[in-house]
Amino acid sequence: MQASPRVKMADVAKAAGVSVATVSKVVNGRYGVSEATHERVLAVIGELGYETSLGARSLRSLQTNVIGVLVAEFEPFSTELLKGVSDAIAATDYELLAYSGGHRGGAVGWERRSLGRLAGSLIDGAILVTPTVVETGTSIPVVAVDPHTGDTTAVPTVEADNLVGARTATEHLLSLGHRRIALLGGRPDLESARLREQGFREAMAAAAVPVDEELVRSGGYRPETAEGPATELLTLPEPPTAVFAANDLSAITTMEVAARLGQSVPGDVSVIGFDNVPESALATPPLTTIQQPLHQMGATALDLLVGMLRGAAEGRATHVRLPTSLVERASCAPL
Amino acid sequence: MQASPRVKMADVAKAAGVSVATVSKVVNGRYGVSEATHERVLAVIGELGYETSLGARSLRSLQTNVIGVLVAEFEPFSTELLKGVSDAIAATDYELLAYSGGHRGGAVGWERRSLGRLAGSLIDGAILVTPTVVETGTSIPVVAVDPHTGDTTAVPTVEADNLVGARTATEHLLSLGHRRIALLGGRPDLESARLREQGFREAMAAAAVPVDEELVRSGGYRPETAEGPATELLTLPEPPTAVFAANDLSAITTMEVAARLGQSVPGDVSVIGFDNVPESALATPPLTTIQQPLHQMGATALDLLVGMLRGAAEGRATHVRLPTSLVERASCAPL
DNA sequence: CTGTTAGCGCATTCAG
């Protein structure tokens, strides 16, 4: 199977009758190589199909021209963001490397681990997706998207307006006549989850509707962790007439639980989500949700990062907050 | 900004009062370290927040425990696949690295370039997404998903049943009474595109409906390349009553063009796609399409790869073909 | 049990 153990610089050098140093110069476009040698080396490179090894190169030079997107796992949120980054990176000459250590469920500190493995070697800068804790002392420029800690950190951040978005969601339910509204919250350690809960409470308070604390649960943002709380909510003696789930994945889970329980959505219970990942439109029924401009957030994060990469340490405390909007589909009905 | 230039193994060694070799042994769980030293080194590692550098490690050892997914760019097709791989990898202890060189539009040979940069150093095995040409002489195990060349290659492949899927799509249009059906094909260099065209022609022939060659265009699978041909098609003196677009992205583009032209979908023209990426449900109107089991394809590719990684060179000529199905939404109507 | 010695593939001085 290992017919060709990979062609390395030494192979090219030998074939072209020059030294590795010369090949290196050609590859990196350094001056000090005659036209003839240049051509010849290039020809051999093409023939042998040589490519510089990312790993080896990064060990010596501090420039790899690769930007890393670090995620806990590839789920709808991070992949949507990735598309935005990918689109935006086309205008630059950076390459994209998305990495996921095996940390499903987002064990605290995964981003530090991943960053440690890649930073200082493979990537010039990193976009951290939903990091639980933002490292202050990183060696490379970092931008955080939807971070745990909110705006108080030293690194630039990009996030959606979670507070207003949650208020909008709750107001929508309220405007439909719902009063007994449940909140299936996110991970309590995430700033976004806290803001969404706060928005929920603000909207309820503004409408002078008391919050029944029994209807406030934590769904952990993931299907596995949301299923239990959703079931509890829907099987309460006096169940809610509407559920605001803090993200689409738990909203979809809630609808699945309802279906299993023989309850109709939105007949028996209305459900609204948050994020507007593509999956939400595929759900049954199509999910009404709060749109988060995921592509734009990814593109913005990339712009910020590239700016830092180019212009040294500018805008260290930039915090971009992008607006959300209501997407009405079929999972909410008037009471 | 570079407060801490990254903590390396030597730092840990110094802080723990041992040599780097010992630290390496501890990190890699090698035998030959006393319990006490082990503990102490581990403690220092935790304190300093050390992580082994992927780049440096891969240079020396041939095992990185990382699997690479190589894509031309992060668009809906590849990211859906990525989700499937990500889900399946959870059951293993591999980490996931998705890489995109900057080759939008899929310049021929991008996969060789990317493979060259990562193989032999950073990753133990690779999943190639829609490679244009499959390298025979790679140094690491490789699985191709939806390859250009079809099943004739030496590497294992995973793909959807493009032929039957295309037939299904065409038959659906036919069953709705359409006769003047256009094909907005894919990239002519891709096997999948060829099979979809073949399926289209077979279904037309089976229904004894002649194909008007003026209605067969190449849309290149991408929005930018599909827009022109789609416009031509819809502005023909005698336009088609239905369009079979070879993938969802070009189908969505077709619907956008129609909207811009003031034509209603499906009122004036029916549109059917291929892939069933999540975006297709979000389109206006929701796109009727052929579902490709993207998640499952990703998971299957990973299983194949892990199998090769474990059990040396087994199943070199495995070719998995997964079934497609029709997803009816709102972009097709009876004539 | 631990430290010392070699490189892995590449980019960079610095001589020739």
Place this chain on the structure above:
DNA sequence: CTGAATGCGCTAACAG
């Protein structure tokens, strides 16, 4: 203009 030497951070022999 070119090549030989050096070291990036780490692991794999071996030596103590």
